């Protein structure tokens with residue numbers, strides 16, 4: 001028993017040591033491979049090598065560093081690992097590089113990295129007829145107008161959640177996981193320039209809490225602020241969700257709070273709530289779905305995925321860039337096939353904001369019109385939603401240890 005405890009302690013110390021130094025480069029490479037190998041957004045968001053987890057570990061290492069020399073080494077190794085990357089793979093780490101939270105970690109190379117990221121983003125969109133710089137407030141070259149039809153009737157609950165029931169040549173444009181402090185406003189600017197085009201924004205409570213003005217701007221410009229949970233945890237009670245939540249299943253109580261707390265914050269921020277909800281990862285919990293419907297909330301999914309989170313792909317055994325053009329092809333593939341539907345982008349990715357002008361142009365060329373569902377007079381019944389907790393049998397929260 002003593003031996004077991006000792007060896008676990010030794011192993012643990014080796015693991016955290018390894019994370020500090022030589023392994024930084026290996027982990028950065030593993031992150032690039034994980035992005036290329038992920039088949040779904042869920043795979044990527046929950047990968048142990050997702051940059052948000054790598055940087056979380058690095059911040060912890062920096063806090064725990066025992067000497068100035070140790071912390072200097074972490075920063076030096078990280079900058080060296082980025083120096084070895086090509087510009088296109090660097091984009092995977094853009095959010096973390098720019099984040100204030102990580103400024104101590106990348107302080108010595110941040111300016112250089114940002115300049116490389118800007119060059120990369122310029123090159124990536126160079127072949128597009130229409131595009132924008134997400135960090136610029138200058139007007140773009142958009143010279144077309146996309147019509148938007150607002151659908152507001154009490155039949156909205158019978159809408160097919162994948163978008164198969166909208167009329168031909170009609171598209172609902174959706175942006176998930178925001179608001180973001182830079183990209184949401186860039187997207188709003190583009191939509192305005194393209195004839196006041198309208199979209200539905202499925203926002204997270206934790207993001208609205210950070211950036212309430214962006215949510216107010218979305219609403220003020222006539223878009224729909226919809227609910228996408230508070231924390232983006234996987235809300236279903238399956239093994240897939242357990243893995244996604246690092247060994248944890250949410251109780252019915254917690255699922256209800258994810259939805260109701262977000263609604264309460266949306267009401268506080270813009271004065272109203274809209275009856276639309278999208279489960280994180282599109283992974284719905286059956287018991288919650290039935291209560292959403294009873295509460296007058298339409299659950300929405302999508303049938304066209306832009307894969308805007310992907311920066312690399314596997315072709316044979318090779319890892320090659322997944323370019324902006326390929327994001328556009330990915331978004332348009334299902335639209336061309338189904339001739340209608342709901343398309344998924346994320347307003348937390350720089351690239352999604354930058355290629356939006358071209359995507360809207362592609363819709364315009366194909367004679368599509370945008371539609372949004374906007375139930376101005378109908379709000380969800382939160383009291384009914386809260387009953388879902390009382391009615392369901394409480395589940396046991398089981399914690400299982402992280403394997404990595």
Ligand SMILES: [Zn+2]
Pocket residue numbers: 176177228232280281
């Ligand atoms: Zn999401």
